[in-house]
Each structure stands twice: as C-alpha cells, then as structure tokens.
Amino acid sequence: MHIMEGFLPVGHAVGWFAASTPFVVAGGVSLRRILRKAPETRLNLAAAGAFAFVLSALKLPSVTGSCSHPTGVGLGAVIFGPSVMAVLGTIILLFQALLLAHGGLTTLGANVFSMAIVGPWTSFAIWKALRGLGASIAISVFFAAALGDIATYATTAMQLAFAYPDSETGFVGALVKFGGIFAVTQIPLAIAEGLLTVVALNALSGRAGQANEVAVLSGEAR
Amino acid sequence: MSPIDREAHLNRWRQKPLVEKLLLALGMMLLALALKPWPAAALITAVMTGATLIGARVSPRVWLACATAPLGFLTVGVVSLVLRIELNGVSLAPGGIEAAGSLAARSAAGVTCLLFLALTTPTCDLLAGARRVGVPAEIIEVALLMYRFLFILADEVSAMDAAQAARLGHASKGRRLRSLGLVAANLLPRALDRARRMEIGLAARGWRGEMRVLSDRPGTTLRGVSEVAAVLCATAFLGIFA
Numbered sequence: 001m002h003i004m005e006g007f008l009p010v011g012h013a014v015g016w017f018a019a020s021t022p023f024v025v026a027g028g029v030s031l032r033r034i035l036r037k038a039p040e041t042r043l044n045l046a047a048a049g050a051f052a053f054v055l056s057a058l059k060l061p062s063v064t065g066s067c068s069h070p071t072g073v074g075l076g077a078v079i080f081g082p083s084v085m086a087v088l089g090t091i092i093l094l095f096q097a098l099l100l101a102h103g104g105l106t107t108l109g110a111n112v113f114s115m116a117i118v119g120p121w122t123s124f125a126i127w128k129a130l131r132g133l134g135a136s137i138a139i140s141v142f143f144a145a146a147l148g149d150i151a152t153y154a155t156t157a158m159q160l161a162f163a164y165p166d167s168e169t170g171f172v173g174a175l176v177k178f179g180g181i182f183a184v185t186q187i188p189l190a191i192a193e194g195l196l197t198v199v200a201l202n203a204l205s206g207r208a209g210q211a212n213e214v215a216v217l218s219g220e221a222r
Numbered sequence: 223m224s225p226i227d228r229e230a231h232l233n234r235w236r237q238k239p240l241v242e243k244l245l246l247a248l249g250m251m252l253l254a255l256a257l258k259p260w261p262a263a264a265l266i267t268a269v270m271t272g273a274t275l276i277g278a279r280v281s282p283r284v285w286l287a288c289a290t291a292p293l294g295f296l297t298v299g300v301v302s303l304v305l306r307i308e309l310n311g312v313s314l315a316p317g318g319i320e321a322a323g324s325l326a327a328r329s330a331a332g333v334t335c336l337l338f339l340a341l342t343t344p345t346c347d348l349l350a351g352a353r354r355v356g357v358p359a360e361i362i363e364v365a366l367l368m369y370r371f372l373f374i375l376a377d378e379v380s381a382m383d384a385a386q387a388a389r390l391g392h393a394s395k396g397r398r399l400r401s402l403g404l405v406a407a408n409l410l411p412r413a414l415d416r417a418r419r420m421e422i423g424l425a426a427r428g429w430r431g432e433m434r435v436l437s438d439r440p441g442t443t444l445r446g447v448s449e450v451a452a453v454l455c456a457t458a459f460l461g462i463f464a
Contacts, residue, residue, distance in 0.1 A: 006332020
C-alpha cells in the first residue's frame with residue numbers, strides 16, 4: 001500500500017527522502033559500474049523493471065477484497081539482489097506515481113524506503129538464511145516473499161504512526177491502529193504473494209536455458 | 223494500458239515547456255504541504271483542477287477515475303485519526319475530526335497537483351528533464367528503456383489474461399492465483415528474450431551504450447515562468463493571509 005500524495009507532513013517527507021537517498025545512490029553507483037562494464041545489461045535490467053511494474057499492476061485475489069496488488073518485492077530481491085532493487089524500485093515507484101497515479105512524489109522517499117529498501121533487504125536476508133539452513137527452495141521463496149511483504153507494510157504503518165501519533169498514547173497507540181488496519185488487509189495478501197512467487201519461480205526454473213539467464217542476471221546484479 | 227499516459231500525450235498543454243509545468247505542479251505541492259490546510263489546500267485544489275480540466279482539457283472521466291483511486295488509503299488515515307483506542311473500547315479522539323479534515327484537504331490538494339503533472343506531461347519528457355539536471359545518463363536510459371518495455375509487456379499480459387480467462391483460469395480463487403503465477407513466470411523469460419533481441423539489433427547497428435534522441439520541445443519562456451511564479455506567489459499570499 002503506497003502512501004498517497006500529500007499525506008505526510010513536510011518534515012517527514014524530507015526525512016524519508018534523506019533516509020532513502022544513501023541506499024539509492026549506493027545502488028546507482030553499483031549499477032553504473034555494472035553498466036560501464038557491460039552496456040548490454042541495461043536492456044535486461046529495463047526488461048526486468050518493466051516486468052516488475054506490469055506485475056504490480058495486476059490484481060491478486062484477496063480474502064478481504066481490499067485493493068491488492070503483488071509488490072514483486074520478494075521475486076525481485078531473490079532474482080536481482082537488494083542493492084539493484086533499490087534503484088529499480090525507485091524507478092518503478094516513480095512510474096507508478098506518474099502512470100497509474102498510485103503513490104506520490106512528495107511521499108516517494110517514504111515509499112522507496114519501505115518498498116525498495118526494507119522489503120527487498122528483508123526478503124533477501126530471509127532467502128539467504130533459509131537456504132543456508134537447508135530449507136527447500138519453495139519454502140525459502142515463500143517465506144522470503146511473504147515476510148518481505150509484511151516487512152514492507154510494517155514499515156509503512158510505522159511511517160504513518162510517526163507522522164500521526166495518537167493524541168494520548170502517542171506513537172505506540174498509532175502504530176497499533178495503523179498496524180491493526182493493515183494486518184487485516186495485508187497478511188492474507190502477503191500469503192497470497194508468497195504462494196504466487198513460489199508458483200512463478202517454480203515455473204521459471206522449469207524452463208531449460210532460461211533459468212540460466214536469470215542466474216547470470218542475478219550474478220551480475222549482486 | 224495507462225489512460226494517464228494517453229492523456230499526457232494528447233492534452234492541450236502537451237507542447238508547453240516542461241519547466242513551466244513542473245514548476246507549477248511541484249511549487250503547488252510544496253505550498254500544499256507547507257501552508258495551513260484552510261484556505262490554502264482548497265485554493266490549490268481548485269486552481270490545479272481548473273488547470274488540468276479547463277487549461278489542458280484533460281478528459282474529466284480519466285481525471286475522476288484517478289482522483290478517486292487513493293480514497294481507500296485516505297479512509298484508513300482519516301479513520302485512524304478520528305478514532306481512539308482505549309482499554310475499554312473505541313471512542314472519538316479529541317480534535318480528531320479537525321485533524322482528519324485538514325489531512326484530507328491537504329491530501330486532496332496534493333493529489334490534484336500530482337494528477338496535473340501526470341496528465342499533462344508524458345513520463346519520457348520528465349526523464350529527459352531529469353537528465354538535464356544531472357541524474358546519471360545510465361540510470362535515465364534504463365528508465366527510458368523500461369518505459370518502452372512496459373507497454374509491450376502490458377499488452378502481452380492482457381493477452382495471456384484473456385487466454386486464461388477463456389480456459390476457466392479465473393474460475394476460483396486458487397486457480398486465479400495459479401494463473402497469475404503462470405503469467406508472471408511466462409512473462410519474465412519473454413521480457414528477457416525481448417531484451418536480448420533488441421540488444422542484438424542494436425549491436426548490429428554499432429551501439430556503444432548510449433542513446434541519443436532528438437527532442438523538439440519548445441524552450442522555456444520568461445513570460446511563461448513569470449506567469450507560473452505569479453500564480454504561486456498569489457496562492458502563497460492568499461494561503462498565509464486570507
């Protein structure tokens with residue numbers, strides 16, 4: 001769920017931009033290095049970014065009937081690695097604001113922080129950890145995608161609670177309120193996205209030759 | 223796939239200089255955040271809606287569809303500001319209605335500014351502008367290529383979706399999820415395949431990793447910028463003193 005335009009006060013909007021910038025710049029620097037070495041990579045990256053954008057515009061069947069789109073966070077982080085996802089995610093969020101009126105420009109910093117930084121890093125860490133512990137690919141992908149989703153929404157709830165603390169109970173009270181609303185709508189969605197990502201990666205790895213392409217791409221990106 | 227993109231290319235202000243449109247939209251956005259919601263937000267909402275619908279002649283139906291999309295999110299924010307959770311239940315928060323009202327007003331003003339920019343200025347123009355202010359060319363090129371790919375991929379997705387629907391792929395929730403997974407899994411290799419074909423085509427033409435595109439947009443005029451500046455100053459003045 002993207003924070004809409006005009007929702008955050010000035011200080012918060014600026015603060016989240018400042019928090020996101022180092023990650024995006026670092027991702028941009030590593031992306032530039034990759035592109036200098038192999039200019040043709042940019043076509044693959046652009047295709048992957050467009051894929052993530054189109055995926056995020058699809059509708060997921062949801063239990064609560066809320067507006068539900070897959071975030072693609074888990075899939076992107078597992079395939080491309082989190083540092084490149086920061087840059088690709090920023091471009092995708094910008095396109096979502098400009099082409100779908102979803103999200104916003106002043107809230108871009110906050111949305112980048114939750115969806116292009118916290119989500120992918122969480123997914124990536126869980127993927128690596130579970131694979132390291134010897135879990136199967138399906139289990140690792142499911143938890144990486146689902147928990148990455150939940151981490152994204154938890155971050156959004158935290159951002160909103162920071163901006164609009166409860167008049168009496170303060171930050172914690174507001175976090176409970178926003179978190180409660182999000183939990184109802186987003187936990188089923190996170191589970192759906194986890195299952196979707198497993199289906200997608202299963203089908204991907206079943207395609208001979210193409211799986212190699214993905215492996216090459218992830219090797220370059222990390 | 224995106225009615226917003228179509229409007230952005232066909233509206234009456236398409237040929238206006240980028241700087242003027244950007245200055246108006248971002249300036250108003252910042253004023254909406256910085257000034258008190260009443261009367262500034264109402265004023266900004268009115269001015270930007272007028273500029274979009276009357277000035278640029280954007281289709282009101284498209285505008286309305288985009289403007290009402292974030293209502294769900296706004297409802298979550300407003301409800302959580304109005305209500306207060308206590309140990310013995312839920313009650314109205316003191317001053318909550320007022321806070322929720324000003325939040326709604328400010329968000330509405332922000333959305334009209336965003337819609338003005340999105341509906342009058344194609345994304346490729348904005349990316350060209352970003353290149354001029356020093357965003358690294360490599361990043362801009364990835365973004366431009368992405369912009370090019372996404373319409374092609376969106377067409378493929380809608381074809382796949384129609385094919386699945388015709389084969390009862392949407393009959394139940396479980397099937398829908400499976401169908402969507404298959405779409406995602408089939409789309410990524412296709413996207414990468416398309417990228418590879420484009421790369422071969424470009425390499426055959428001696429591409430060295432740079433794309434130069436002719437841009438015939440009119441330059442910024444002093445008159446246009448001063449008009450926008452006058453509107454911004456008037457809004458700020460009325461917002462502060464009215």
